[in-house]
Amino acid sequence: MAPEDFFITALASGDRWRMSQAARPQVLYLPVKAMNDATRLDELICKEMPRVERLLLRMLGPRTDLEDLVQNVFLEACRALPGFRGDSSLSTFIGAITVHVARRAMRGSWWQRHKTHLTEEGPAHGPDPECAVISARHMQHIRRALERLTPKKRIAFCLWCLEGMEMNEIAALTGSTVSATRGRVLHAQRELRAIAAKDPVLREALGEEQT
Amino acid sequence: MKLDEPMRERLRRLASTEHGELDEAARTRIALAARRALPARHARTVQVGLVLAAAFILAVLLWPATLEQQRTAQPSRPAGPVAGPQAPVVASAQHAACGPVVTASWRANGMTGGSELDLGARALFRAEAKAVVRTLSLESCSTKVVLEQGALFVHARELGGGALSVETPLGLVEVKGTRFGVRASAHELRVSVDEGKVRVTPRAGESVLLVAGQALRLGTKQLAKVSKLSARLRAEVVPAEIEIEDEKVWHEGTVRPSQLPFEPGSNLTEEGRPMRKPRVVNEGVAP
Numbered sequence: 369m370a371p372e373d374f375f376i377t378a379l380a381s382g383d384r385w386r387m388s389q390a391a392r393p394q395v396l397y398l399p400v401k402a403m404n405d406a407t408r409l410d411e412l413i414c415k416e417m418p419r420v421e422r423l424l425l426r427m428l429g430p431r432t433d434l435e436d437l438v439q440n441v442f443l444e445a446c447r448a449l450p451g452f453r454g455d456s457s458l459s460t461f462i463g464a465i466t467v468h469v470a471r472r473a474m475r476g477s478w479w480q481r482h483k484t485h486l487t488e489e490g491p492a493h494g495p496d497p498e499c500a501v502i503s504a505r506h507m508q509h510i511r512r513a514l515e516r517l518t519p520k521k522r523i524a525f526c527l528w529c530l531e532g533m534e535m536n537e538i539a540a541l542t543g544s545t546v547s548a549t550r551g552r553v554l555h556a557q558r559e560l561r562a563i564a565a566k567d568p569v570l571r572e573a574l575g576e577e578q579t
Numbered sequence: 580m581k582l583d584e585p586m587r588e589r590l591r592r593l594a595s596t597e598h599g600e601l602d603e604a605a606r607t608r609i610a611l612a613a614r615r616a617l618p619a620r621h622a623r624t625v626q627v628g629l630v631l632a633a634a635f636i637l638a639v640l641l642w643p644a645t646l647e648q649q650r651t652a653q654p655s656r657p658a659g660p661v662a663g664p665q666a667p668v669v670a671s672a673q674h675a676a677c678g679p680v681v682t683a684s685w686r687a688n689g690m691t692g693g694s695e696l697d698l699g700a701r702a703l704f705r706a707e708a709k710a711v712v713r714t715l716s717l718e719s720c721s722t723k724v725v726l727e728q729g730a731l732f733v734h735a736r737e738l739g740g741g742a743l744s745v746e747t748p749l750g751l752v753e754v755k756g757t758r759f760g761v762r763a764s765a766h767e768l769r770v771s772v773d774e775g776k777v778r779v780t781p782r783a784g785e786s787v788l789l790v791a792g793q794a795l796r797l798g799t800k801q802l803a804k805v806s807k808l809s810a811r812l813r814a815e816v817v818p819a820e821i822e823i824e825d826e827k828v829w830h831e832g833t834v835r836p837s838q839l840p841f842e843p844g845s846n847l848t849e850e851g852r853p854m855r856k857p858r859v860v861n862e863g864v865a866p
Contacts, residue, residue, distance in 0.1 A: 409614060410610055410614070413606075413610045413613060414610075417601075417606055417609065418600070421601055422600070425597065425599050425600070426594060429597070429599075430597065431599070435608070435609065438601065438605075438609055439608075439612050439613070442609060443613060446613060500596060503593050503596040504596070504597075506593055507593055507594065507597050510590065510593070528587070529590045529591065529594075530590060530591060530594040531591075531594075532587075532591050550582075553582060554582065557582065557583055557586070573589075573590075574586055574589070574590070575585060575586060575589045
C-alpha cells in the first residue's frame with residue numbers, strides 16, 4: 369500500500385494514527401492531495417459532520433446559525449489541513465477547529481449572541497411531552513448560566529459535563545494541560561452552583577437541594 | 580473540591596434531550612460549499628505556479644542580454660595588455676553583416692617604432708612605441724580597441740554602418756566617421772578631432788560630442804574640457820611620426836589643412852620640434 373493510500377485510509381477509518389518522525393516530511397503534502405479529491409472530502413465530511421454538529425450544539429446550544437458554523441469548521445479544516453503534522457488523529461484535529469470556531473462564536477457581539485438564539489421552543493421529543501418541556505426549560509436556564517462563564521471555562525465544562533468527554537480529550541481539543549482543564553471545570557462547577565443559589569429552576573436542574 | 584459526577588450525569592441526560600441537529604439538506608449544502616472551496620484553492624495554486632514559471636522564463640531570456648551588457652560595460656581582458664609591437668594580438672572577425680570578414684593582427688612598424696593594425700578597407704590603427712594597446716573586438720559590426728596608455732592614431736575608412744571605438748581608462752572614444760587622435764594614461768585623456776565627429780564618454784560624467792577642430796582634455800579629478808584644436812594641442816595628442824602618410828586621404832578629405840585652426844606663429848611644438856609643414860590641397864587646378 370502506498371503511503372498516500374495508507375494515509376487516506378487512515379483518514380477514512382478515523383483510526384488514531386500517529387506518524388513516526390521519519391515519515392512526517394513525506395506525508396506533509398498528503399492531506400492536501402486527500403482534500404483535493406472531492407470523493408475523499410465527501411467521505412470525511414459525512415463521517416465528521418455529526419460529531420461537529422453535536423460539539424457545537426453542546427458548547428453553544430441551539431442556534432439558528434449552526435449551519436454556518438459547521439460550514440466554517442470544514443472550510444477552516446480545508447485551509448488548515450496542509451499544515452496538519454499528524455501529531456493527533458484527524459478527529460482531534462477537526463475537534464480542535466470546532467472548539468476554535470465555537471470560541472469565536474462566543475466572542476460575538478451582544479446583538480449576534482441574542483439574535484442567533486432560538487426564541488421559540490422546539491417541538492417536544494420523546495414519549496413524554498411534559499418531561500420534554502421541563503427538560504427544555506431546565507436546559508434554557510443552564511444555558512443562561514453557562515453564558516455567564518468565561519469561554520474557556522464554558523467550553524471545558526460543556527465538553528466534560530454535557531458531551532461526556534474525558535479530561536485528556538478536552539485538553540487535546542483546547543490545547544491546554546489536563547490540570548488546567550480540570551481546574552476550569554471545577555471553577556465552572558462552583559460558579560454554576562453560585563448562580564443556582566439564586567435560581568430555583570437551575571437549582572432543580574442541577575439536582576441541588578434547597579439549603 | 581471534587582468533580583460532581585452525579586451532576587454531570589444529570590446534565591448529560593438533560594443535554595441529550597436538546598435537539599438542534601442539521602437536516603440532510605443543510606448537510607448537503609455544507610458538503611457542496613466545502614467542495615466548491617477546493618477548486619478555488621487549486622486555482623490559486625495554479626495561478627501562483629504560472630506566475631513563478633513566467634518569472635523564471637523571463638529571467639532565463641533576459642539573462643544573456645544582461646550578461647552581454649555587463650561584458651560590454653566591464654570588458655574582460657583575456658589577452659592582457661600589449662606593450663608596443665612585442666606581443667601582437669591576433670584577432671579575426673567572424674561576421675560579415677557590416678562588411679567583409681577581416682583577419683588582422685598588430686604588426687610592428689619599423690618606420691615609426693610602434694605597431695600597426697591594418698583592417699584593410701575598414702580602418703587603420705597606428706600606435707606609438709610606448710603605447711599599450713590591445714584588440715577587444717574585430718567583428719564586422721563592432722571594432723573595439725583598448726588603449727591603456729600612450730598615443731594611437733585611428734583612421735576609420737569604411738565602417739559599413741558598423742561602429743569603431745577606442746576604450747581608454749578614463750572613457751570611451753567612438754568614431755563617427757572621422758579622423759581623430761587619442762592620448763591616454765591612467766590620469767589623463769586627450770582627444771583631438773581632425774575630421775568628422777567623435778563622442779567621448781567619460782567613466783563618470785556625461786558624454787561630449789567633439790566636432791572637427793576641437794580637442795578634449797579629461798583628468799581623473801576634473802571635468803572634460805573642450806577647447807579649440809590648435810597645432811600644439813594636436814601635436815601633444817598625436818606625434819607626427821605615427822600619422823598616416825597618405826596624401827590621398829588628405830586630398831580626398833573634406834577638411835583642408837588651410838581650414839585647420841592653426842595658431843599663427845606656433846610652428847614649434849613644446850618639445851621644440853618643428854611642426855609638420857601644412858599640406859597644400861590640390862584645388863583641382865590643372866597641372
